[in-house]
Amino acid sequence: MTGRRTATPSPGSVLVIPKLSVYERFAIDRRDPRFLARLEERSDLVRHVLPSHASHHATLDAVLALLGRLAVPFDVNHRPTRRQVARARLVITVGGDGTLLDAAHWVEATPVLGVNSNPNRSVGHFCSVTATDLEQKLPAVLGGEVEPFPVARMELRLNGRMLPDRPLNDVLFAHRCPAAISDYVLAHAGVEEWQKSSGVWFATAAGSTGAIKAAGGQVRPLREQSLQYLVREPFRSEGGAYRLSGGLIVDGISLTSRVFDGAAFVDGHRLQHRMGFGDRLDIRLADEPLNLFHF
Secondary structure, eight states: OOOBOOSSOOTTOEEEEEOOOHHIIIIIISOOHHHHHHHHTTOGGGTTHHHHHHHHHHHHHHHHHHHHHTTOOEEEOSSOOHHHHHTOSEEEEEEOHHHHHHHHHHOSSSOEEEEESOTTTOOOSSOOBOTTTHHHHHHHHHTTSSOOEEEOOEEEEETTEEOSOOOSSEEEEEESSTTSOEEEEEEETTEEEEEEESEEEEEESGGGGTHHHHTTOOOOOTTOOOEEEEEESOOOTTOSOOSOSEEEOSSOEEEEEOSSSEEEEETTTTEEEEEOTTOEEEEEEOSSOEEEEOO
16 A cells, blocks of 8 residues: 555645544543443443444544555655644545644644544544545545635734634633633723623634534534624623624634633644733634535
8 A cells, every 4th residue: 555654744745643542541641540430330421432443443443544555655654743744735534623723723834634534433524535435525525526624723922923823613712610601801893891791712714613603603604704703602791792702703803811721722622821810812804714525
C-alpha cells in the first residue's frame, strides 16, 4: 500500500487525522480503573464502546486502503502540527464532528473532508462521507470533480492579541464554575451594556444548529458568512430585558469580563482561554473560512 503512518507528512500528500476512540483513550492510554471495571462487568454504561471502536477502525482502514489502491501518498497523525497540515494537499478527518472541529483550528487554506466513522452513534453534521459511500465520494474529491465551499470561522482577540484558534462552531463565555453567575460588559453596534447571566454564546452559521439553537438562537444556512450571539439565562434584579440579548453580529462584538475566574470555551470544553477581571474578548468573522467538502 502506498502511504505510511508518520508524524512528518510529505509535501503534497493527503493527511489523515483520525480520532482516538473512547476505548483507546480510557482503556489503553489512561488505563482508567473505573472504566476498565465497567468493561469487565459488561455494564450498560459502556455497551457501545467496543462496537464504536470497531466501527471507527473499520472505517479508518477503508480510507487508508482506498488511498492505497488509488496510489495516493498519505500520512496518518491524530495530532499534527500546523506546519504538517499546511504541507498537505487534502486533510481527511476520520471520526465525528469533534475530530473535524479540532482539525479546523489548525487548518488554513488546505481543504478538508470529514468521514463519519460511526454514523449510528455520531451526528456528523460536518462529515458527509461514510464507509458506505467512500468509494464514490473520495475519488471525486481527489479527482477535482467537486469543489469545497467556504464555511465561516471566527477570529478571536484576547486583550488585543490574536488567538491561534479559529472556531468553526461556537464560543461560550461563562464563569468556570457552572453554578456561578457570569458578570461582564457586552458591546455591539454602538451599544455597551453591563449584564449578568449564565454566559453568552457566539456561533457561526455552521454552529447555529448546536448549543445556540438549544438555547433559543437562530438556525442559519451552512454556507452563510455570518455570526450570531445569544445571552443565556439573563438576570436583571429590576426586571425588564437587556438591549443586547441576541441576534446577528455586525462588524464584530466585544465582551469584557467582570469575573475573576471566567473563560472562553472554544468549540466545546477541551479548549479554553482563561479570562479574569477586565480581560476583553473581541470576536469577528475570520478572513479565512474553512474550505470544506460537504455532499
